[in-house]
Amino acid sequence: MADFSAGAVPENAGGGYRQDNVVRLQVPEKSPPPSKPVEIVSFNRRELDQILQVYAIKVAEGEWRDYAIDMLRDRAVFSVFKRTADVPMFRIEKNPRLARRQGAWCVVNATGQILKRGHELALVLKLFERKPGLSSV
Numbered sequence: 001m002a003d004f005s006a007g008a009v010p011e012n013a014g015g016g017y018r019q020d021n022v023v024r025l026q027v028p029e030k031s032p033p034p035s036k037p038v039e040i041v042s043f044n045r046r047e048l049d050q051i052l053q054v055y056a057i058k059v060a061e062g063e064w065r066d067y068a069i070d071m072l073r074d075r076a077v078f079s080v081f082k083r084t085a086d087v088p089m090f091r092i093e094k095n096p097r098l099a100r101r102q103g104a105w106c107v108v109n110a111t112g113q114i115l116k117r118g119h120e121l122a123l124v125l126k127l128f129e130r131k132p133g134l135s136s137v
Helices: 045-060 121-128
Strands: 066-071 076-081 090-094 105-109 114-118
Touching: 045 076, 045 121, 090 121, 105 121, 114 121
Parallel strands: none
Antiparallel strands: 066 076, 076 090, 090 105, 105 114
16 A cells, blocks of 8 residues: 655656645535526517517618617516617517516517507517508599
């Protein structure tokens, strides 16, 4: 057996291996319980497709130019911008806590006013549809 006292060189150490160069890790007696994973709210594929269809129409019309998606602990937000550096013109928010009461979906304007709220995304997004105007015949 090799002598592993302080400063001793083990027999099988080949190449100058010294014990005083080794750092011993101390394992705690009891590890802390695993923390609960943080859940974030996000858009699923179907919801994102519906929002991006409206976004594509508005970009083609020249009204919107940029967007941002934020996924937070309590809500997911799709923000729409006229220019990148501006405040968002509209925010389409998904807040699951409000699903049973007022509806999980809402559209908020730049001043923070809620323009439309509902339980179904498709109905909330109808806010952005063009209303037919008077046509000259």
